[in-house]
Amino acid sequence: MNYTISGEIAQKARLDLAPGEFVWASKGGLMAYSQGMQWMLKVPGGLGGAARRMLSGEGVALTYLTTDQADEYVLLAANQPGHITEWDLESDGAVLTTRGSFLAAWGADVDISVTVARRAGAAFFGGAGLFLQQLSGQGKVLIHGSGDFDEIRLAPGQQILVSTGNLAAFSAQVDYDIQGVGGCRKALFSGEGLFMTRLTGPGRVLLQTLKRTYAKSAQNSGAG
Numbered sequence: 001m002n003y004t005i006s007g008e009i010a011q012k013a014r015l016d017l018a019p020g021e022f023v024w025a026s027k028g029g030l031m032a033y034s035q036g037m038q039w040m041l042k043v044p045g046g047l048g049g050a051a052r053r054m055l056s057g058e059g060v061a062l063t064y065l066t067t068d069q070a071d072e073y074v075l076l077a078a079n080q081p082g083h084i085t086e087w088d089l090e091s092d093g094a095v096l097t098t099r100g101s102f103l104a105a106w107g108a109d110v111d112i113s114v115t116v117a118r119r120a121g122a123a124f125f126g127g128a129g130l131f132l133q134q135l136s137g138q139g140k141v142l143i144h145g146s147g148d149f150d151e152i153r154l155a156p157g158q159q160i161l162v163s164t165g166n167l168a169a170f171s172a173q174v175d176y177d178i179q180g181v182g183g184c185r186k187a188l189f190s191g192e193g194l195f196m197t198r199l200t201g202p203g204r205v206l207l208q209t210l211k212r213t214y215a216k217s218a219q220n221s222g223a224g
Contacts (some may be wrong), residue, residue, distance in 0.1 A: 001107055081146075092171065098212065100146075113136075150208075
């Protein structure tokens, strides 16, 4: 499947589909499509993962698009300022996306599921939540980051501390935990809360320059 990413402030992705090809898209990410496209709401993996998908914050169903005609296309966008980048599951491995970061995925062997954060502290205080969306197999994933991306390749044992809301996606092999900011003054007056997210390599990490919560609140305030 051919695709292009365009735009500067709020990027969009155009996917050109051949007959029989399909793509999974985030619910609400559908911007426009050509006349020969067909789409429906569908639960990846069947009803077994529906409850966990609901708890992940991504919604029970995703948008499933396909076509039986040639030269058809779909435009996808995240409806907020930011950029889009590719994650190749074959070369980069499985990816965990935080709430609102998944935009689209395609490939015959793409598996979309919801996994539970491995550490209780990270689940409840790390900012990404107890349930994370996981994509694995062979195929490609488009990830949206609020603002700009900062990509980091962590070496084995290398660590980085990330402010809550600035984590967009990371390799499934990266260890995800929390670490206290240290000191009451920092916790109360720094604006960073009690904890930072600690990521330990190896693996790829995608950070976003706008905190996801900030991007959502800005979008909602502008709607009125």
